[in-house]
Amino acid sequence: MLSAIALVVSYFSGPMLNFGDFSRYGRSFDAVKRGNFLGLPINFLFFSLLTVITASATVPVFGELITDPIHTVQRIDTPFAILLGGLTFVIATVGINIVANFISPAFDFSNVSPQRISWRTGGMIAAVGSVLLTPWNWYGNPDAIHYTLGLLGGTDRAAVRHPDRGLLRVRAAAGLGGRDVHDGPGRALLVQQGLQPQRGLGHGGGGRAGHRLGAGAQVDHGRRAGLAGRLQLVHRLRDRVRGDGAAGAARTPDHAGMTHIRVINPNTALEMTESIGRCARAVVSSSTEVTAVSPAMGPESIESHYDEALAVPGLLAEIAAGERAGVDAYVIACFGDPGLDAARELAAGPVLGIAEAAMHAATMVGRTFSVVTTLARTTGRAWELAHRYGFAAACRGVHACEIPVLDLEKPPARAAVTELCASVAERDGSDVIVLGCAGMADFCAEVTRATGVPVIDGVAAATRFAESLVALGLRTSTRGEYARPLPKRYTGLLRDFTI
Numbered sequence: 001m002l003s004a005i006a007l008v009v010s011y012f013s014g015p016m017l018n019f020g021d022f023s024r025y026g027r028s029f030d031a032v033k034r035g036n037f038l039g040l041p042i043n044f045l046f047f048s049l050l051t052v053i054t055a056s057a058t059v060p061v062f063g064e065l066i067t068d069p070i071h072t073v074q075r076i077d078t079p080f081a082i083l084l085g086g087l088t089f090v091i092a093t094v095g096i097n098i099v100a101n102f103i104s105p106a107f108d109f110s111n112v113s114p115q116r117i118s119w120r121t122g123g124m125i126a127a128v129g130s131v132l133l134t135p136w137n138w139y140g141n142p143d144a145i146h147y148t149l150g151l152l153g154g155t156d157r158a159a160v161r162h163p164d165r166g167l168l169r170v171r172a173a174a175g176l177g178g179r180d181v182h183d184g185p186g187r188a189l190l191v192q193q194g195l196q197p198q199r200g201l202g203h204g205g206g207g208r209a210g211h212r213l214g215a216g217a218q219v220d221h222g223r224r225a226g227l228a229g230r231l232q233l234v235h236r237l238r239d240r241v242r243g244d245g246a247a248g249a250a251r252t253p254d255h256a257g258m259t260h261i262r263v264i265n266p267n268t269a270l271e272m273t274e275s276i277g278r279c280a281r282a283v284v285s286s287s288t289e290v291t292a293v294s295p296a297m298g299p300e301s302i303e304s305h306y307d308e309a310l311a312v313p314g315l316l317a318e319i320a321a322g323e324r325a326g327v328d329a330y331v332i333a334c335f336g337d338p339g340l341d342a343a344r345e346l347a348a349g350p351v352l353g354i355a356e357a358a359m360h361a362a363t364m365v366g367r368t369f370s371v372v373t374t375l376a377r378t379t380g381r382a383w384e385l386a387h388r389y390g391f392a393a394a395c396r397g398v399h400a401c402e403i404p405v406l407d408l409e410k411p412p413a414r415a416a417v418t419e420l421c422a423s424v425a426e427r428d429g430s431d432v433i434v435l436g437c438a439g440m441a442d443f444c445a446e447v448t449r450a451t452g453v454p455v456i457d458g459v460a461a462a463t464r465f466a467e468s469l470v471a472l473g474l475r476t477s478t479r480g481e482y483a484r485p486l487p488k489r490y491t492g493l494l495r496d497f498t499i
Contacts, residue, residue: 106126110122260328261327262290266308266338301405323346323347336381345481354438355436368429372440374436401420419450421435422451425453433456434455438458444460
């Protein structure tokens with residue numbers, strides 16, 4: 001019995017340890033639960049029954065019990081069955097090794113220095129290292145395998161926990177006291193990028209919220225405490241980061257000459273975030289690293305004032321996390337520029353909204369521009385921002401394609417947006433077209449060919465502007481409206497955000 005238990009535990013230890021490496025990519029907490037249900041009890045039960053039935057069938061067929069599937073295939077004299085069995089063994093071996101022995105070390109190596117080692121590079125290091133260990137020499141030595149796996153397991157756990165030690169030292173130095181409570185089973189899903197989870201800093205702050213909270217969902221106290229703890233720590237330590245508060249003073253990056261820009265998609269649509277990240281990385285220099293992230297809470301798309309308001313807390317949590325990581329500048333990748341002023345109060349470096357950046361860029365290459373956005377109900381917000389930023393006179397019109405944000409990923413959307421942009425350029429007589437949604441970030445080239453006028457993607461413009469501001473040594477002023485918020489007490493659901 002003990003041997004059977006040990007065998008099951010050892011088999012599942014690798015996949016269980018790597019749970020976070022996969023769950024961070026779930027579109028919702030419900031999706032993760034469904035995946036776990038199908039992949040663990042259902043999948044395990046199916047293959048267990050298949051194994052028992054196959055092994056039992058060898059007795060009447062071959063006259064003896066054969067438990068090794070390779071030996072079973074060898075006893076079959078049909079070439080097709082042998083080829084099929086061999087292919088199955090290869091796929092199964094590759095699959096389990098990717099899950100248990102590749103994904104986790106790839107993230108671990110990347111987390112040693114996220115600014116220098118990407119997930120792909122970490123994977124190459126893990127792959128080359130696995131060959132250098134010459135596992136074929138250890139295959140027949142169970143003791144060597146046992147002690148090596150035990151050591152690697154301990155190292156992996158230590159690597160996951162390591163980032164917290166620095167935070168605890170900072171917390172102690174700030175006089176905040178306490179430490180994280182890491183409640184494994186109830187912990188919130190990992191933040192979506194190649195980094196370790198952002199943990200709450202309040203005592204008892206191991207969040208129990210899902211990866212995404214729908215509109216109107218109740219936010220768990222532990223999750224609120226975690227988010228508030230992050231904001232609170234940044235507020236208390238920000239003066240150290242900003243120095244004496246003089247506007248325009250240069251900020252020294254923490255990563256040896258690299259500029260780190262965090263592009264935040266305020267909604268929780270991961271495919272959209274990945275597309276946004278690709279477009280942002282395409283315009284920066286080789287000395288700039290771009291990290292595209294989505295909040296761990298908020299709406300799946302932002303198409304109303306209600307959505308925008310509920311997206312801001314998660315957005316500010318990502319700003320706070322970026323401050324701890326030494327990020328130099330931020331881009332808010334939503335054309336409504338949600339939470340822009342609040343983010344500027346929180347961040348030391350520049351924070352740019354894509355609407356503001358796109359309108360600035362448009363008036364640099366033309367006298368007039370038109371905006372093409374998603375739904376008609378969002379056009380009022382675009383006009384409001386044009387007035388606020390001083391570009392209302394240059395804006396010839398704001399037009400909606402009536403395609404929801406999440407549908408922009410579908411092939412017909414690209415053609416519809418391109419056709420509308422061409423029509424708008426002709427109808428308005430505008431010099432420039434501005435794409436009014438971060439989900440249109442990769443439409444630029446196609447729309448430019450169709451319209452014959454410059455087309456501005458706010459994600460690319462804001463990212464490049466942010467890089468330039470950092471290079472100029474400029475940062476957000478701490479004087480006036482963008483000074484740190486005054487200390488005061490918050491009540492109700494916001495009581496844990498008290499500064």
